[in-house]
Amino acid sequence: MLGEVDDLITLAEFNENILVNSLKARYRQNKIYTYLGDILVAVNPFKSLGLYGSKEQLLYRNERRTNLAPHIFAIADSCYSNICGNGPNEPKNQCIIISGESGAGKTESSKLLIKQIVHLSQDFSPLEQQIVQVNPLLEAFGNAQTVMNDNSSRFGKYIMLNFVRGVMVGAKISDYLLEKSRIVHQNDGEENFHAFYYLLSSPEMKVKWNLKDAEEYTYLNNGAIFSKNTNLMKERFDDLKDAMDLVGFSDEEQELLFEMVAGCLTMGNIRMQENENDEVLIDQNSNEFLFVANCFGLHTDEFYDILISNTTKTRADTITRNYSKKEAKDVRDAVAKFIYGKMFGWVVYRVNQSIASKDTNSYKNYQEIGILDIFGFEHFQHNSFEQACINLANEQLQFFFNKHVFILEQEEYKREGLEWKDISYEDNQGVLDLFLNKTNGILANLDETCKLPRGNDQVFFQSLENKLSGNNLLILSKRNHLCFYIKHYASQVEYSAETWVEKNKDTIPNNIEQLLCGSEKLLIQEIFTVTQANIDDDKTISKSNFRNSKMIAFTEVKKRKHTVGLQFKKSLETLLARMLLSQPIFIRCIKPNTKKISNSFDDEFVKAQLLYTGMLETIKIRKEGFAIRPSFNEFFNKYKVIYFGCPMDKSKDIREKCKQILEFTKLKGWKIGKTKIFLKLNHVDVLTDKISNVSKLVVKMQKIVRGFLDRRRVEKLRKIAEKKKEEIKSLLNYTVERNNFIMNLLQRHVEEDKKRNQGKKKQEEEKPTPLKTTTTTNLQQPVRMRKPPSPPKRHPETPVQREPPSLKEEIAAWFEEKEKKKLYDRNGSKPYWFHGMIKRSDSETYLKQRKNGNFLIRLSDTRFNYSLSFKTEERCRHYIIDLTLHGKYVIRNEKKVHRSLNDLVNYYRKHHISNWPNGYLVD
Numbered sequence: 001m002l003g004e005v006d007d008l009i010t011l012a013e014f015n016e017n018i019l020v021n022s023l024k025a026r027y028r029q030n031k032i033y034t035y036l037g038d039i040l041v042a043v044n045p046f047k048s049l050g051l052y053g054s055k056e057q058l059l060y061r062n063e064r065r066t067n068l069a070p071h072i073f074a075i076a077d078s079c080y081s082n083i084c085g086n087g088p089n090e091p092k093n094q095c096i097i098i099s100g101e102s103g104a105g106k107t108e109s110s111k112l113l114i115k116q117i118v119h120l121s122q123d124f125s126p127l128e129q130q131i132v133q134v135n136p137l138l139e140a141f142g143n144a145q146t147v148m149n150d151n152s153s154r155f156g157k158y159i160m161l162n163f164v165r166g167v168m169v170g171a172k173i174s175d176y177l178l179e180k181s182r183i184v185h186q187n188d189g190e191e192n193f194h195a196f197y198y199l200l201s202s203p204e205m206k207v208k209w210n211l212k213d214a215e216e217y218t219y220l221n222n223g224a225i226f227s228k229n230t231n232l233m234k235e236r237f238d239d240l241k242d243a244m245d246l247v248g249f250s251d252e253e254q255e256l257l258f259e260m261v262a263g264c265l266t267m268g269n270i271r272m273q274e275n276e277n278d279e280v281l282i283d284q285n286s287n288e289f290l291f292v293a294n295c296f297g298l299h300t301d302e303f304y305d306i307l308i309s310n311t312t313k314t315r316a317d318t319i320t321r322n323y324s325k326k327e328a329k330d331v332r333d334a335v336a337k338f339i340y341g342k343m344f345g346w347v348v349y350r351v352n353q354s355i356a357s358k359d360t361n362s363y364k365n366y367q368e369i370g371i372l373d374i375f376g377f378e379h380f381q382h383n384s385f386e387q388a389c390i391n392l393a394n395e396q397l398q399f400f401f402n403k404h405v406f407i408l409e410q411e412e413y414k415r416e417g418l419e420w421k422d423i424s425y426e427d428n429q430g431v432l433d434l435f436l437n438k439t440n441g442i443l444a445n446l447d448e449t450c451k452l453p454r455g456n457d458q459v460f461f462q463s464l465e466n467k468l469s470g471n472n473l474l475i476l477s478k479r480n481h482l483c484f485y486i487k488h489y490a491s492q493v494e495y496s497a498e499t500w501v502e503k504n505k506d507t508i509p510n511n512i513e514q515l516l517c518g519s520e521k522l523l524i525q526e527i528f529t530v531t532q533a534n535i536d537d538d539k540t541i542s543k544s545n546f547r548n549s550k551m552i553a554f555t556e557v558k559k560r561k562h563t564v565g566l567q568f569k570k571s572l573e574t575l576l577a578r579m580l581l582s583q584p585i586f587i588r589c590i591k592p593n594t595k596k597i598s599n600s601f602d603d604e605f606v607k608a609q610l611l612y613t614g615m616l617e618t619i620k621i622r623k624e625g626f627a628i629r630p631s632f633n634e635f636f637n638k639y640k641v642i643y644f645g646c647p648m649d650k651s652k653d654i655r656e657k658c659k660q661i662l663e664f665t666k667l668k669g670w671k672i673g674k675t676k677i678f679l680k681l682n683h684v685d686v687l688t689d690k691i692s693n694v695s696k697l698v699v700k701m702q703k704i705v706r707g708f709l710d711r712r713r714v715e716k717l718r719k720i721a722e723k724k725k726e727e728i729k730s731l732l733n734y735t736v737e738r739n740n741f742i743m744n745l746l747q748r749h750v751e752e753d754k755k756r757n758q759g760k761k762k763q764e765e766e767k768p769t770p771l772k773t774t775t776t777t778n779l780q781q782p783v784r785m786r787k788p789p790s791p792p793k794r795h796p797e798t799p800v801q802r803e804p805p806s807l808k809e810e811i812a813a814w815f816e817e818k819e820k821k822k823l824y825d826r827n828g829s830k831p832y833w834f835h836g837m838i839k840r841s842d843s844e845t846y847l848k849q850r851k852n853g854n855f856l857i858r859l860s861d862t863r864f865n866y867s868l869s870f871k872t873e874e875r876c877r878h879y880i881i882d883l884t885l886h887g888k889y890v891i892r893n894e895k896k897v898h899r900s901l902n903d904l905v906n907y908y909r910k911h912h913i914s915n916w917p918n919g920y921l922v923d
């Protein structure tokens with residue numbers, strides 16, 4: 001089709017319309033991925049295209065990009081190759097930056113990348129299974145339906161996967177700015193976090209905690225809930241519990257988390273009234289109040305005091321002031337937001353504990369692939385402080401993209417002495433300054449306002465007017481109260497300054513943190529202690545420390561808290577610094593329409609996204625520029641083999657040697673700088689092919705040389721063998737002769753003896769009778785048998801030395817003690833499907849050796865495995881059953897976790913295993 005290309009830089013001509021038409025033509029054929037040089041453009045299909053099965057996983061493994069259709073798996077493959085050192089550069093940390101509007105497909109892309117990277121690492125360890133489950137787990141607590149996306153991430157995340165020589169050894173997640181205000185309020189047509197709806201879909205949970213229907217909860221009564229499909233929610237809730245099992249949350253932890261969700265939900269329903277003095281009244285005996293206090297293990301009187309009054313201590317006095325009903329509602333909402341936020345922080349902390357590298361000392365030099373998936377650019381009807389932070393993060397990413405693709409690259413061309421005509425781009429530094437300038441930026445003004453005793457939204461708005469009214473990127477509305485506009489790189493957004501001061505301060509009622517840190521429930525104490533420590537100092541407190549001493553909790557919480565804006569700014573700085581140390585790879589997600597539907601491509605909407613992300617300029621720089629820029633050393637070490645067999649002038653310097661190699665390849669369009677080689681993406685493909693041709697040649701030559709050497713060796717051996725044969729033959733001849741000689745000699749001796757004896761006998765007969773004596777020849781002497789040596793006598797006190805038990809005996813003993821009772825029924829009969837254990841490995845002794853390396857990895861949580869057999873008419877397959885960290889059962893690579901083996905078997909009587917729909921359980 002005209003203008004429809006796999007790589008946009010191959011378009012002979014391009015402008016925004018050609019670009020849109022090209023993407024549209026591909027979209028209609030379900031080709032959602034298109035390259036732009038080394039960048040991937042992904043258009044959200046809003047439907048399943050069956051593009052991510054095991055067939056595709058195998059296809060995009062170690063394959064040249066140009067041989068296959070563009071695909072997100074190819075990006076995973078090139079990242080993985082780069083950290084393994086199979087790319088043109090030395091192994092370098094990679095970071096994949098996924099950007100796009102809310103609902104453009106960033107989170108789905110990040111999950112697909114992880115899926116493929118796990119496949120490429122192919123270690124099949126429990127760690128990999130855990131990492132695949134992390135996204136769905138966090139989504140339950142941190143995603144929600146918005147008007148832009150039914151599964152919108154309301155927090156940002158950077159997932160870091162660590163590898164040692166290509167094997168995944170651990171991972172870490174950093175989370176950014178959960179949108180806590182959603183817990184107590186959602187805009188029209190939007191919902192609260194998924195976890196609330198999951199909880200209410202479960203009849204058991206509802207009975208257990210006496211929960212009501214969704215529409216009766218203040219925090220959910222925004223209307224959208226009524227359209228919820230309860231069965232779907234229930235299914236997702238089951239999936240969430242399975243994911244938590246696999247990641248390593250214990251039953252106790254899971255139960256507490258759901259109880260906390262129920263507690264936050266019920267908090268909104270604590271009824272409040274007012275007395276004649278306009279002071280709030282709360283019924284301390286109401287079910288809601290008691291339930292919330294009990295959920296969090298709080299002393300009811302202390303909790304009551306926090307909700308109805310504010311106590312301040314001066315040196316001389318303690319002053320208590322009762323809240324009005326409105327103030328008390330704000331306090332209640334603040335407590336709910338605080339608790340949910342801490343709980344989310346703890347979930348991330350626990351996930352990190354589970355997936356962290358277990359043996360960090362052994363892995364001093366590990367490689368990292370980072371995947372950044374932050375909330376997409378947002379532009380609602382009503383935009384507040386959260387949207388400003390989200391859009392600021394997107395501005396930062398756009399800046400990073402500009403810096404990497406335009407600024408650094410063009411600077412490098414000049415520095416290296418290449419002839420280069422500057423390509424201009426839309427610089428968004430101005431908007432970043434507008435937000436981040438230390439003296440008069442929006443965030444600095446907001447922080448200043450927060451410090452003022454009477455600082456409020458009006459004061460903040462006024463400060464913008466005073467200090468920034470000359471900035472042409474900010475427009476302050478004259479007509480609408482507290483309203484202002486910011487010209488973002490993506491579009492102009494209208495913000496309301498209402499509630500900014502409160503949200504930035506994120507004030508929590510006095511003493512609530514201390515109260516929670518001293519909760520009667522140990523796990524609640526941990527949640528509020530550990531996450532506080534992380535936020536303050538990025539340090540962790542071990543469980544044992546914390547359980548032994550409540551003091552830590554109280555010393556930690558006393559630390560001064562930063563404003564939300566400042567915290568966010570700092571975390572973005574840390575993130576950018578980390579990303580700058582890695583080699584970035586960009587994925588640009590495009591949303592084809594605003595209605596979130598499939599088969600609909602809105603030309604103008606897509607065009608706007610292409611323009612504001614600077615796609616036209618990017619094509620230009622990728623067309624004229626050089627995506628691959630190895631240093632002379634890197635290039636020479638990698639590609640010198642291409643020159644194999646040709647004379648290389650050793651006196652030449654490395655630059656000349658690299659040039660010689662490049663000229664030898666007959667490639668066109670490369671450039672050579674002062675310290676680096678400048679290549680296009682297709683050059684690398686050709687060079688890689690040449691290496692593989694040389695490798696084939698080398699193998700062929702090795703074959704010939706080895707054949708020659710072997711033949712020579714065989715000839716030599718043959719001669720030696722013949723000589724030996726001769727020697728043996730002559731030795732044999734000699735032996736036969738010698739034996740004959742000895743036999744003859746013996747024969748002669750025997751005959752002579754016989755004669756002599758006969759002569760003696762004759763003489764004796766003639767003599768008088770002599771004394772009785774016995775004479776025998778040596779030959780007649782009988783053979784005397786030696787008695788076998790008797791065993792040494794054991795000392796009566798020496799203990800019997802037993803052989804250590806064999807592996808088989810050890811497994812049998814373990815099985816008898818631990819597993820048999822779980823498996824066998826009351827009559828002692830074993831289930832029909834049980835064929836025995838197939839493998840045993842434990843943390844201390846089981847070491848896994850990588851085929852291509854000589855290092856060892858400790859698998860810390862692999863224990864005993866059973867196998868289960870499935871079959872069709874033709875064949876039978878065995879699947880390994882793993883035990884999770886908390887003693888549940890799961891078939892390896894399946895998501896469903898089971899409490900007992902019998903549960904598992906019963907489940908698979910009704911359900912097929914996911915990768916073999918025709919297989920059924922063997923009876």
Ligand SMILES: Nc1ncnc2c1ncn2[C@@H]1O[C@H](COP(=O)(O)OP(=O)(O)OP(=O)(O)O)[C@@H](O)[C@H]1O
Pocket residue numbers: 044045046047048049100101102103104105106107108109148149150151152153154374375376377589
């Ligand atoms: N590759 C894909 N194949 C099929 N459907 C997809 C794909 N990518 C995205 N989708 C659909 O689009 C929806 C939105 O995608 P996703 O949640 O990844 O967006 P996002 O960019 O992360 O949005 P936000 O910034 O709001 O979190 C998904 O729930 C899914 O239904």
